[in-house]
Amino acid sequence: MPVLRTTALVDAEPETVAAALRDRRQFVDDPAAGVRMRAVDGPGLLGADESISFHVRVLPGVWIPLRTVLTEVGASGFRSRSRPGPFFERLEHQVTLAPTGAGVLVTDEVSWTTRFGPLGRLVDVLIGRRVALRVLGARERALRDRARELGAARRVVGAAIVRDGRLLTQRRSFPVEVAGRWELPGGRVESGETDWDALRRECAEELGAEVTVLDRVGPDLPLPGGSVLRLYEAVLAEGSAEPTAVEHQGLRWVSGEELDGLDWLDADRIVLPELHALLRPLDSEVG
Known part of the structure:
Protein backbone atom coordinates (compact mmCIF):
# COMPACT_ATOMS: atom_id res chain seq x y z
CA MET A 1 0.00 0.00 0.00
CA ALA A 153 -10.92 40.15 -1.11
CA ARG A 154 -13.20 42.80 0.33
CA ARG A 155 -14.32 41.73 3.79
CA VAL A 156 -17.78 41.53 5.28
CA VAL A 157 -17.97 40.87 9.02
CA GLY A 158 -20.75 39.35 11.07
CA ALA A 159 -21.29 39.32 14.83
CA ALA A 160 -22.53 36.18 16.53
CA ILE A 161 -23.68 37.91 19.73
CA VAL A 162 -24.39 35.28 22.37
CA ARG A 163 -26.13 35.73 25.73
CA ASP A 164 -27.40 32.99 28.05
CA GLY A 165 -27.07 30.34 25.36
CA ARG A 166 -28.98 32.32 22.73
CA LEU A 167 -27.93 34.14 19.58
CA LEU A 168 -29.09 37.62 18.61
CA THR A 169 -30.69 37.78 15.14
CA GLN A 170 -32.35 40.63 13.31
CA ARG A 171 -35.07 40.78 10.67
CA ARG A 172 -34.47 42.86 7.55
CA SER A 173 -36.83 45.69 6.66
CA PHE A 174 -35.30 46.59 3.28
CA PRO A 175 -34.71 46.25 0.38
CA VAL A 176 -38.07 44.78 -0.55
CA GLU A 177 -36.65 41.56 -2.06
CA VAL A 178 -35.15 40.49 1.28
CA ALA A 179 -37.57 42.21 3.71
CA GLY A 180 -38.67 39.85 6.47
CA ARG A 181 -35.64 37.58 6.29
CA TRP A 182 -33.16 37.13 9.13
CA GLU A 183 -29.46 37.95 9.41
CA LEU A 184 -26.65 38.57 11.88
CA PRO A 185 -25.56 42.10 12.73
CA GLY A 186 -22.62 43.29 10.69
CA GLY A 187 -21.62 44.73 7.35
CA ARG A 188 -18.74 45.74 5.15
CA VAL A 189 -15.33 46.69 6.49
CA GLU A 190 -14.61 50.22 5.32
CA SER A 191 -11.23 51.47 4.16
CA GLY A 192 -8.87 51.92 7.10
CA GLU A 193 -11.02 49.88 9.51
CA THR A 194 -10.08 46.69 11.26
CA ASP A 195 -12.63 43.88 11.46
CA TRP A 196 -13.18 44.70 15.14
CA ASP A 197 -13.73 48.41 14.46
CA ALA A 198 -16.21 47.58 11.71
CA LEU A 199 -18.20 45.21 13.93
CA ARG A 200 -18.39 47.69 16.79
CA ARG A 201 -19.52 50.43 14.39
CA GLU A 202 -22.09 48.23 12.67
CA CYS A 203 -23.56 47.04 15.98
CA ALA A 204 -23.81 50.62 17.25
CA GLU A 205 -25.59 51.66 14.04
CA GLU A 206 -27.89 48.65 13.73
CA LEU A 207 -28.56 47.83 17.38
CA GLY A 208 -27.76 50.96 19.38
CA ALA A 209 -25.55 48.69 21.48
CA GLU A 210 -21.87 48.27 22.26
CA VAL A 211 -20.20 44.90 21.82
CA THR A 212 -16.95 43.25 22.78
CA VAL A 213 -15.58 41.25 19.88
CA LEU A 214 -14.08 37.86 20.72
CA ASP A 215 -12.64 35.05 18.60
CA ARG A 216 -13.18 34.19 14.95
CA VAL A 217 -15.83 31.56 14.31
CA GLY A 218 -15.20 29.08 11.52
CA PRO A 219 -13.29 29.64 8.28
CA ASP A 220 -13.62 32.61 5.96
CA LEU A 221 -16.70 32.20 3.77
CA PRO A 222 -16.49 33.19 0.10
CA LEU A 223 -19.59 35.12 -1.02
CA PRO A 224 -21.06 35.74 -4.46
CA GLY A 225 -19.46 38.79 -6.01
CA GLY A 226 -16.01 38.05 -4.63
CA SER A 227 -16.37 39.25 -1.02
CA VAL A 228 -15.41 37.18 2.02
CA LEU A 229 -17.51 36.88 5.18
CA ARG A 230 -15.67 36.66 8.49
CA LEU A 231 -17.72 35.71 11.51
CA TYR A 232 -16.76 36.68 15.06
CA GLU A 233 -18.23 35.71 18.40
CA ALA A 234 -19.25 38.77 20.44
CA VAL A 235 -20.95 39.71 23.70
CA LEU A 236 -22.66 42.87 24.85
CA ALA A 237 -20.13 45.20 26.44
CA GLU A 238 -20.48 46.01 30.12
CA GLY A 239 -22.84 48.96 30.49
CA SER A 240 -24.20 48.62 26.94
CA ALA A 241 -27.77 49.58 26.20
CA GLU A 242 -30.15 46.73 25.41
CA PRO A 243 -30.11 46.04 21.65
CA THR A 244 -33.01 47.55 19.72
CA ALA A 245 -34.12 47.31 16.11
CA VAL A 246 -32.77 50.63 14.82
CA GLU A 247 -32.82 49.70 11.13
CA HIS A 248 -34.65 46.37 11.16
CA GLN A 249 -38.19 45.04 11.62
CA GLY A 250 -37.27 43.32 14.87
CA LEU A 251 -34.76 41.38 16.93
CA ARG A 252 -34.89 37.89 18.34
CA TRP A 253 -32.67 35.86 20.67
CA VAL A 254 -32.75 32.26 19.41
CA SER A 255 -31.47 28.95 20.74
CA GLY A 256 -29.54 26.42 18.69
CA GLU A 257 -32.75 24.41 18.19
CA GLU A 258 -34.42 27.42 16.56
CA LEU A 259 -31.64 28.37 14.14
CA ASP A 260 -32.72 26.26 11.18
CA GLY A 261 -36.33 27.41 11.41
CA LEU A 262 -35.58 31.04 10.52
CA ASP A 263 -35.76 32.35 6.94
CA TRP A 264 -32.11 33.42 6.78
CA LEU A 265 -30.50 35.53 4.12
CA ASP A 266 -28.46 33.29 1.83
CA ALA A 267 -25.11 34.58 3.09
CA ASP A 268 -26.04 34.01 6.73
CA ARG A 269 -27.52 30.57 6.06
CA ILE A 270 -24.06 29.51 4.88
CA VAL A 271 -22.69 29.99 8.42
CA LEU A 272 -25.38 27.93 10.20
CA PRO A 273 -22.98 25.00 10.82
CA GLU A 274 -20.57 27.38 12.56
CA LEU A 275 -23.42 28.92 14.60
CA HIS A 276 -24.64 25.50 15.69
CA ALA A 277 -21.11 24.60 16.75
CA LEU A 278 -20.88 27.87 18.69
CA LEU A 279 -24.15 27.34 20.57
CA ARG A 280 -23.89 23.60 21.10
CA PRO A 281 -21.74 23.71 24.27
CA LEU A 282 -23.90 26.53 25.59
CA ASP A 283 -27.05 24.50 24.94
CA SER A 284 -25.51 21.62 26.90
CA GLU A 285 -24.73 23.88 29.84
CA VAL A 286 -28.24 25.29 29.84
CA GLY A 287 -29.74 21.81 29.57
Missing part, protein backbone atom coordinates in the same frame (compact mmCIF):
# COMPACT_ATOMS: atom_id res chain seq x y z
CA PRO A 2 1.90 3.11 -1.18
CA VAL A 3 1.81 6.15 1.09
CA LEU A 4 2.89 9.55 -0.18
CA ARG A 5 3.32 12.60 2.05
CA THR A 6 4.07 16.20 1.01
CA THR A 7 4.16 19.51 2.87
CA ALA A 8 3.77 23.14 1.83
CA LEU A 9 3.80 26.44 3.70
CA VAL A 10 1.02 28.84 2.69
CA ASP A 11 1.44 32.48 3.69
CA ALA A 12 -2.12 33.29 4.83
CA GLU A 13 -4.27 33.21 7.94
CA PRO A 14 -5.47 29.75 9.06
CA GLU A 15 -9.14 30.63 8.47
CA THR A 16 -8.31 31.79 4.94
CA VAL A 17 -6.39 28.62 4.08
CA ALA A 18 -9.23 26.50 5.53
CA ALA A 19 -11.68 28.38 3.29
CA ALA A 20 -9.50 27.99 0.20
CA LEU A 21 -9.15 24.26 0.87
CA ARG A 22 -12.93 23.74 0.97
CA ASP A 23 -14.00 26.41 -1.51
CA ARG A 24 -16.41 24.96 -4.08
CA ARG A 25 -15.15 27.48 -6.60
CA GLN A 26 -11.60 26.26 -6.29
CA PHE A 27 -10.77 24.14 -9.29
CA VAL A 28 -7.69 22.84 -11.08
CA ASP A 29 -7.25 22.80 -14.84
CA ASP A 30 -3.54 22.28 -15.25
CA PRO A 31 -2.69 20.76 -18.66
CA ALA A 32 1.04 20.68 -17.90
CA ALA A 33 0.42 18.61 -14.77
CA GLY A 34 -2.32 16.55 -16.42
CA VAL A 35 -4.88 17.30 -13.71
CA ARG A 36 -8.47 18.54 -13.80
CA MET A 37 -10.38 18.86 -10.55
CA ARG A 38 -13.92 20.04 -9.85
CA ALA A 39 -15.99 20.25 -6.69
CA VAL A 40 -19.75 19.83 -6.56
CA ASP A 41 -21.72 23.01 -7.22
CA GLY A 42 -23.61 24.85 -4.50
CA PRO A 43 -23.33 27.65 -1.96
CA GLY A 44 -20.86 27.86 0.87
CA LEU A 45 -17.98 25.52 1.59
CA LEU A 46 -17.64 21.82 0.98
CA GLY A 47 -18.81 19.68 3.87
CA ALA A 48 -18.85 16.04 4.91
CA ASP A 49 -20.32 13.53 2.44
CA GLU A 50 -19.73 15.85 -0.52
CA SER A 51 -17.45 14.93 -3.37
CA ILE A 52 -14.60 16.16 -5.55
CA SER A 53 -14.08 14.73 -9.04
CA PHE A 54 -10.73 14.41 -10.80
CA HIS A 55 -9.48 13.53 -14.25
CA VAL A 56 -5.82 12.57 -14.16
CA ARG A 57 -3.55 11.89 -17.15
CA VAL A 58 -1.51 8.75 -16.51
CA LEU A 59 -0.05 8.40 -20.02
CA PRO A 60 -0.18 10.61 -23.10
CA GLY A 61 -3.82 10.69 -24.16
CA VAL A 62 -4.90 8.39 -21.32
CA TRP A 63 -7.00 9.98 -18.55
CA ILE A 64 -8.59 8.19 -15.63
CA PRO A 65 -11.57 9.53 -13.64
CA LEU A 66 -11.54 9.62 -9.84
CA ARG A 67 -14.10 10.76 -7.33
CA THR A 68 -13.37 11.20 -3.63
CA VAL A 69 -15.96 11.79 -0.91
CA LEU A 70 -15.18 13.94 2.12
CA THR A 71 -15.57 11.80 5.23
CA GLU A 72 -14.30 14.30 7.82
CA VAL A 73 -14.18 18.09 7.60
CA GLY A 74 -12.99 20.58 10.22
CA ALA A 75 -10.93 23.65 10.93
CA SER A 76 -7.72 21.58 10.88
CA GLY A 77 -8.28 19.98 7.46
CA PHE A 78 -10.21 17.13 5.94
CA ARG A 79 -10.10 13.44 5.06
CA SER A 80 -11.53 11.97 1.86
CA ARG A 81 -11.89 8.51 0.39
CA SER A 82 -12.64 7.18 -3.06
CA ARG A 83 -15.17 4.50 -3.78
CA PRO A 84 -13.71 1.25 -5.20
CA GLY A 85 -13.13 1.56 -8.94
CA PRO A 86 -11.53 -0.22 -11.86
CA PHE A 87 -8.00 0.87 -10.90
CA PHE A 88 -8.04 1.27 -7.09
CA GLU A 89 -9.42 -0.90 -4.34
CA ARG A 90 -9.07 2.10 -2.05
CA LEU A 91 -7.63 5.60 -2.13
CA GLU A 92 -7.53 7.96 0.85
CA HIS A 93 -6.40 11.57 1.09
CA GLN A 94 -5.88 13.46 4.34
CA VAL A 95 -5.03 17.16 4.56
CA THR A 96 -3.86 18.65 7.85
CA LEU A 97 -3.52 22.39 8.50
CA ALA A 98 -1.12 23.53 11.22
CA PRO A 99 -0.63 27.25 11.92
CA THR A 100 2.98 28.36 12.36
CA GLY A 101 4.69 31.69 12.83
CA ALA A 102 5.51 31.78 9.10
CA GLY A 103 2.12 30.72 7.73
CA VAL A 104 0.03 27.56 7.60
CA LEU A 105 1.78 24.24 7.14
CA VAL A 106 -0.34 22.11 4.81
CA THR A 107 0.41 18.39 4.97
CA ASP A 108 -1.04 16.05 2.36
CA GLU A 109 -0.99 12.31 2.87
CA VAL A 110 -2.25 10.01 0.14
CA SER A 111 -2.47 6.23 0.45
CA TRP A 112 -3.88 3.77 -2.04
CA THR A 113 -4.19 0.13 -2.95
CA THR A 114 -4.21 -0.75 -6.64
CA ARG A 115 -5.79 -3.74 -8.28
CA PHE A 116 -4.12 -6.39 -10.45
CA GLY A 117 -1.68 -7.75 -7.86
CA PRO A 118 2.01 -7.67 -8.89
CA LEU A 119 1.18 -5.79 -12.09
CA GLY A 120 -0.59 -3.10 -10.06
CA ARG A 121 2.42 -2.77 -7.76
CA LEU A 122 4.69 -2.37 -10.76
CA VAL A 123 2.40 0.38 -12.11
CA ASP A 124 2.64 2.08 -8.70
CA VAL A 125 6.43 2.18 -8.98
CA LEU A 126 6.56 3.28 -12.61
CA ILE A 127 3.57 5.63 -12.79
CA GLY A 128 1.49 5.90 -9.61
CA ARG A 129 3.80 7.92 -7.41
CA ARG A 130 4.72 10.31 -10.18
CA VAL A 131 1.06 10.91 -11.01
CA ALA A 132 0.19 11.44 -7.33
CA LEU A 133 2.97 14.02 -6.96
CA ARG A 134 1.70 15.89 -10.04
CA VAL A 135 -1.83 15.96 -8.63
CA LEU A 136 -0.67 17.24 -5.25
CA GLY A 137 1.57 19.85 -6.87
CA ALA A 138 -1.29 21.17 -9.00
CA ARG A 139 -3.62 21.24 -6.00
CA GLU A 140 -0.99 23.08 -3.94
CA ARG A 141 -0.63 25.79 -6.59
CA ALA A 142 -4.41 26.19 -6.79
CA LEU A 143 -4.64 26.38 -2.99
CA ARG A 144 -1.99 29.10 -2.80
CA ASP A 145 -3.69 31.11 -5.55
CA ARG A 146 -7.14 30.86 -3.97
CA ALA A 147 -5.82 31.71 -0.49
CA ARG A 148 -4.14 34.78 -1.97
CA GLU A 149 -7.39 35.85 -3.67
CA LEU A 150 -9.46 35.35 -0.52
CA GLY A 151 -6.92 37.19 1.61
CA ALA A 152 -7.13 40.23 -0.69
Whole structure:
Protein backbone atom coordinates (compact mmCIF):
# COMPACT_ATOMS: atom_id res chain seq x y z
CA MET A 1 0.00 0.00 0.00
CA PRO A 2 1.90 3.11 -1.18
CA VAL A 3 1.81 6.15 1.09
CA LEU A 4 2.89 9.55 -0.18
CA ARG A 5 3.32 12.60 2.05
CA THR A 6 4.07 16.20 1.01
CA THR A 7 4.16 19.51 2.87
CA ALA A 8 3.77 23.14 1.83
CA LEU A 9 3.80 26.44 3.70
CA VAL A 10 1.02 28.84 2.69
CA ASP A 11 1.44 32.48 3.69
CA ALA A 12 -2.12 33.29 4.83
CA GLU A 13 -4.27 33.21 7.94
CA PRO A 14 -5.47 29.75 9.06
CA GLU A 15 -9.14 30.63 8.47
CA THR A 16 -8.31 31.79 4.94
CA VAL A 17 -6.39 28.62 4.08
CA ALA A 18 -9.23 26.50 5.53
CA ALA A 19 -11.68 28.38 3.29
CA ALA A 20 -9.50 27.99 0.20
CA LEU A 21 -9.15 24.26 0.87
CA ARG A 22 -12.93 23.74 0.97
CA ASP A 23 -14.00 26.41 -1.51
CA ARG A 24 -16.41 24.96 -4.08
CA ARG A 25 -15.15 27.48 -6.60
CA GLN A 26 -11.60 26.26 -6.29
CA PHE A 27 -10.77 24.14 -9.29
CA VAL A 28 -7.69 22.84 -11.08
CA ASP A 29 -7.25 22.80 -14.84
CA ASP A 30 -3.54 22.28 -15.25
CA PRO A 31 -2.69 20.76 -18.66
CA ALA A 32 1.04 20.68 -17.90
CA ALA A 33 0.42 18.61 -14.77
CA GLY A 34 -2.32 16.55 -16.42
CA VAL A 35 -4.88 17.30 -13.71
CA ARG A 36 -8.47 18.54 -13.80
CA MET A 37 -10.38 18.86 -10.55
CA ARG A 38 -13.92 20.04 -9.85
CA ALA A 39 -15.99 20.25 -6.69
CA VAL A 40 -19.75 19.83 -6.56
CA ASP A 41 -21.72 23.01 -7.22
CA GLY A 42 -23.61 24.85 -4.50
CA PRO A 43 -23.33 27.65 -1.96
CA GLY A 44 -20.86 27.86 0.87
CA LEU A 45 -17.98 25.52 1.59
CA LEU A 46 -17.64 21.82 0.98
CA GLY A 47 -18.81 19.68 3.87
CA ALA A 48 -18.85 16.04 4.91
CA ASP A 49 -20.32 13.53 2.44
CA GLU A 50 -19.73 15.85 -0.52
CA SER A 51 -17.45 14.93 -3.37
CA ILE A 52 -14.60 16.16 -5.55
CA SER A 53 -14.08 14.73 -9.04
CA PHE A 54 -10.73 14.41 -10.80
CA HIS A 55 -9.48 13.53 -14.25
CA VAL A 56 -5.82 12.57 -14.16
CA ARG A 57 -3.55 11.89 -17.15
CA VAL A 58 -1.51 8.75 -16.51
CA LEU A 59 -0.05 8.40 -20.02
CA PRO A 60 -0.18 10.61 -23.10
CA GLY A 61 -3.82 10.69 -24.16
CA VAL A 62 -4.90 8.39 -21.32
CA TRP A 63 -7.00 9.98 -18.55
CA ILE A 64 -8.59 8.19 -15.63
CA PRO A 65 -11.57 9.53 -13.64
CA LEU A 66 -11.54 9.62 -9.84
CA ARG A 67 -14.10 10.76 -7.33
CA THR A 68 -13.37 11.20 -3.63
CA VAL A 69 -15.96 11.79 -0.91
CA LEU A 70 -15.18 13.94 2.12
CA THR A 71 -15.57 11.80 5.23
CA GLU A 72 -14.30 14.30 7.82
CA VAL A 73 -14.18 18.09 7.60
CA GLY A 74 -12.99 20.58 10.22
CA ALA A 75 -10.93 23.65 10.93
CA SER A 76 -7.72 21.58 10.88
CA GLY A 77 -8.28 19.98 7.46
CA PHE A 78 -10.21 17.13 5.94
CA ARG A 79 -10.10 13.44 5.06
CA SER A 80 -11.53 11.97 1.86
CA ARG A 81 -11.89 8.51 0.39
CA SER A 82 -12.64 7.18 -3.06
CA ARG A 83 -15.17 4.50 -3.78
CA PRO A 84 -13.71 1.25 -5.20
CA GLY A 85 -13.13 1.56 -8.94
CA PRO A 86 -11.53 -0.22 -11.86
CA PHE A 87 -8.00 0.87 -10.90
CA PHE A 88 -8.04 1.27 -7.09
CA GLU A 89 -9.42 -0.90 -4.34
CA ARG A 90 -9.07 2.10 -2.05
CA LEU A 91 -7.63 5.60 -2.13
CA GLU A 92 -7.53 7.96 0.85
CA HIS A 93 -6.40 11.57 1.09
CA GLN A 94 -5.88 13.46 4.34
CA VAL A 95 -5.03 17.16 4.56
CA THR A 96 -3.86 18.65 7.85
CA LEU A 97 -3.52 22.39 8.50
CA ALA A 98 -1.12 23.53 11.22
CA PRO A 99 -0.63 27.25 11.92
CA THR A 100 2.98 28.36 12.36
CA GLY A 101 4.69 31.69 12.83
CA ALA A 102 5.51 31.78 9.10
CA GLY A 103 2.12 30.72 7.73
CA VAL A 104 0.03 27.56 7.60
CA LEU A 105 1.78 24.24 7.14
CA VAL A 106 -0.34 22.11 4.81
CA THR A 107 0.41 18.39 4.97
CA ASP A 108 -1.04 16.05 2.36
CA GLU A 109 -0.99 12.31 2.87
CA VAL A 110 -2.25 10.01 0.14
CA SER A 111 -2.47 6.23 0.45
CA TRP A 112 -3.88 3.77 -2.04
CA THR A 113 -4.19 0.13 -2.95
CA THR A 114 -4.21 -0.75 -6.64
CA ARG A 115 -5.79 -3.74 -8.28
CA PHE A 116 -4.12 -6.39 -10.45
CA GLY A 117 -1.68 -7.75 -7.86
CA PRO A 118 2.01 -7.67 -8.89
CA LEU A 119 1.18 -5.79 -12.09
CA GLY A 120 -0.59 -3.10 -10.06
CA ARG A 121 2.42 -2.77 -7.76
CA LEU A 122 4.69 -2.37 -10.76
CA VAL A 123 2.40 0.38 -12.11
CA ASP A 124 2.64 2.08 -8.70
CA VAL A 125 6.43 2.18 -8.98
CA LEU A 126 6.56 3.28 -12.61
CA ILE A 127 3.57 5.63 -12.79
CA GLY A 128 1.49 5.90 -9.61
CA ARG A 129 3.80 7.92 -7.41
CA ARG A 130 4.72 10.31 -10.18
CA VAL A 131 1.06 10.91 -11.01
CA ALA A 132 0.19 11.44 -7.33
CA LEU A 133 2.97 14.02 -6.96
CA ARG A 134 1.70 15.89 -10.04
CA VAL A 135 -1.83 15.96 -8.63
CA LEU A 136 -0.67 17.24 -5.25
CA GLY A 137 1.57 19.85 -6.87
CA ALA A 138 -1.29 21.17 -9.00
CA ARG A 139 -3.62 21.24 -6.00
CA GLU A 140 -0.99 23.08 -3.94
CA ARG A 141 -0.63 25.79 -6.59
CA ALA A 142 -4.41 26.19 -6.79
CA LEU A 143 -4.64 26.38 -2.99
CA ARG A 144 -1.99 29.10 -2.80
CA ASP A 145 -3.69 31.11 -5.55
CA ARG A 146 -7.14 30.86 -3.97
CA ALA A 147 -5.82 31.71 -0.49
CA ARG A 148 -4.14 34.78 -1.97
CA GLU A 149 -7.39 35.85 -3.67
CA LEU A 150 -9.46 35.35 -0.52
CA GLY A 151 -6.92 37.19 1.61
CA ALA A 152 -7.13 40.23 -0.69
CA ALA A 153 -10.92 40.15 -1.11
CA ARG A 154 -13.20 42.80 0.33
CA ARG A 155 -14.32 41.73 3.79
CA VAL A 156 -17.78 41.53 5.28
CA VAL A 157 -17.97 40.87 9.02
CA GLY A 158 -20.75 39.35 11.07
CA ALA A 159 -21.29 39.32 14.83
CA ALA A 160 -22.53 36.18 16.53
CA ILE A 161 -23.68 37.91 19.73
CA VAL A 162 -24.39 35.28 22.37
CA ARG A 163 -26.13 35.73 25.73
CA ASP A 164 -27.40 32.99 28.05
CA GLY A 165 -27.07 30.34 25.36
CA ARG A 166 -28.98 32.32 22.73
CA LEU A 167 -27.93 34.14 19.58
CA LEU A 168 -29.09 37.62 18.61
CA THR A 169 -30.69 37.78 15.14
CA GLN A 170 -32.35 40.63 13.31
CA ARG A 171 -35.07 40.78 10.67
CA ARG A 172 -34.47 42.86 7.55
CA SER A 173 -36.83 45.69 6.66
CA PHE A 174 -35.30 46.59 3.28
CA PRO A 175 -34.71 46.25 0.38
CA VAL A 176 -38.07 44.78 -0.55
CA GLU A 177 -36.65 41.56 -2.06
CA VAL A 178 -35.15 40.49 1.28
CA ALA A 179 -37.57 42.21 3.71
CA GLY A 180 -38.67 39.85 6.47
CA ARG A 181 -35.64 37.58 6.29
CA TRP A 182 -33.16 37.13 9.13
CA GLU A 183 -29.46 37.95 9.41
CA LEU A 184 -26.65 38.57 11.88
CA PRO A 185 -25.56 42.10 12.73
CA GLY A 186 -22.62 43.29 10.69
CA GLY A 187 -21.62 44.73 7.35
CA ARG A 188 -18.74 45.74 5.15
CA VAL A 189 -15.33 46.69 6.49
CA GLU A 190 -14.61 50.22 5.32
CA SER A 191 -11.23 51.47 4.16
CA GLY A 192 -8.87 51.92 7.10
CA GLU A 193 -11.02 49.88 9.51
CA THR A 194 -10.08 46.69 11.26
CA ASP A 195 -12.63 43.88 11.46
CA TRP A 196 -13.18 44.70 15.14
CA ASP A 197 -13.73 48.41 14.46
CA ALA A 198 -16.21 47.58 11.71
CA LEU A 199 -18.20 45.21 13.93
CA ARG A 200 -18.39 47.69 16.79
CA ARG A 201 -19.52 50.43 14.39
CA GLU A 202 -22.09 48.23 12.67
CA CYS A 203 -23.56 47.04 15.98
CA ALA A 204 -23.81 50.62 17.25
CA GLU A 205 -25.59 51.66 14.04
CA GLU A 206 -27.89 48.65 13.73
CA LEU A 207 -28.56 47.83 17.38
CA GLY A 208 -27.76 50.96 19.38
CA ALA A 209 -25.55 48.69 21.48
CA GLU A 210 -21.87 48.27 22.26
CA VAL A 211 -20.20 44.90 21.82
CA THR A 212 -16.95 43.25 22.78
CA VAL A 213 -15.58 41.25 19.88
CA LEU A 214 -14.08 37.86 20.72
CA ASP A 215 -12.64 35.05 18.60
CA ARG A 216 -13.18 34.19 14.95
CA VAL A 217 -15.83 31.56 14.31
CA GLY A 218 -15.20 29.08 11.52
CA PRO A 219 -13.29 29.64 8.28
CA ASP A 220 -13.62 32.61 5.96
CA LEU A 221 -16.70 32.20 3.77
CA PRO A 222 -16.49 33.19 0.10
CA LEU A 223 -19.59 35.12 -1.02
CA PRO A 224 -21.06 35.74 -4.46
CA GLY A 225 -19.46 38.79 -6.01
CA GLY A 226 -16.01 38.05 -4.63
CA SER A 227 -16.37 39.25 -1.02
CA VAL A 228 -15.41 37.18 2.02
CA LEU A 229 -17.51 36.88 5.18
CA ARG A 230 -15.67 36.66 8.49
CA LEU A 231 -17.72 35.71 11.51
CA TYR A 232 -16.76 36.68 15.06
CA GLU A 233 -18.23 35.71 18.40
CA ALA A 234 -19.25 38.77 20.44
CA VAL A 235 -20.95 39.71 23.70
CA LEU A 236 -22.66 42.87 24.85
CA ALA A 237 -20.13 45.20 26.44
CA GLU A 238 -20.48 46.01 30.12
CA GLY A 239 -22.84 48.96 30.49
CA SER A 240 -24.20 48.62 26.94
CA ALA A 241 -27.77 49.58 26.20
CA GLU A 242 -30.15 46.73 25.41
CA PRO A 243 -30.11 46.04 21.65
CA THR A 244 -33.01 47.55 19.72
CA ALA A 245 -34.12 47.31 16.11
CA VAL A 246 -32.77 50.63 14.82
CA GLU A 247 -32.82 49.70 11.13
CA HIS A 248 -34.65 46.37 11.16
CA GLN A 249 -38.19 45.04 11.62
CA GLY A 250 -37.27 43.32 14.87
CA LEU A 251 -34.76 41.38 16.93
CA ARG A 252 -34.89 37.89 18.34
CA TRP A 253 -32.67 35.86 20.67
CA VAL A 254 -32.75 32.26 19.41
CA SER A 255 -31.47 28.95 20.74
CA GLY A 256 -29.54 26.42 18.69
CA GLU A 257 -32.75 24.41 18.19
CA GLU A 258 -34.42 27.42 16.56
CA LEU A 259 -31.64 28.37 14.14
CA ASP A 260 -32.72 26.26 11.18
CA GLY A 261 -36.33 27.41 11.41
CA LEU A 262 -35.58 31.04 10.52
CA ASP A 263 -35.76 32.35 6.94
CA TRP A 264 -32.11 33.42 6.78
CA LEU A 265 -30.50 35.53 4.12
CA ASP A 266 -28.46 33.29 1.83
CA ALA A 267 -25.11 34.58 3.09
CA ASP A 268 -26.04 34.01 6.73
CA ARG A 269 -27.52 30.57 6.06
CA ILE A 270 -24.06 29.51 4.88
CA VAL A 271 -22.69 29.99 8.42
CA LEU A 272 -25.38 27.93 10.20
CA PRO A 273 -22.98 25.00 10.82
CA GLU A 274 -20.57 27.38 12.56
CA LEU A 275 -23.42 28.92 14.60
CA HIS A 276 -24.64 25.50 15.69
CA ALA A 277 -21.11 24.60 16.75
CA LEU A 278 -20.88 27.87 18.69
CA LEU A 279 -24.15 27.34 20.57
CA ARG A 280 -23.89 23.60 21.10
CA PRO A 281 -21.74 23.71 24.27
CA LEU A 282 -23.90 26.53 25.59
CA ASP A 283 -27.05 24.50 24.94
CA SER A 284 -25.51 21.62 26.90
CA GLU A 285 -24.73 23.88 29.84
CA VAL A 286 -28.24 25.29 29.84
CA GLY A 287 -29.74 21.81 29.57
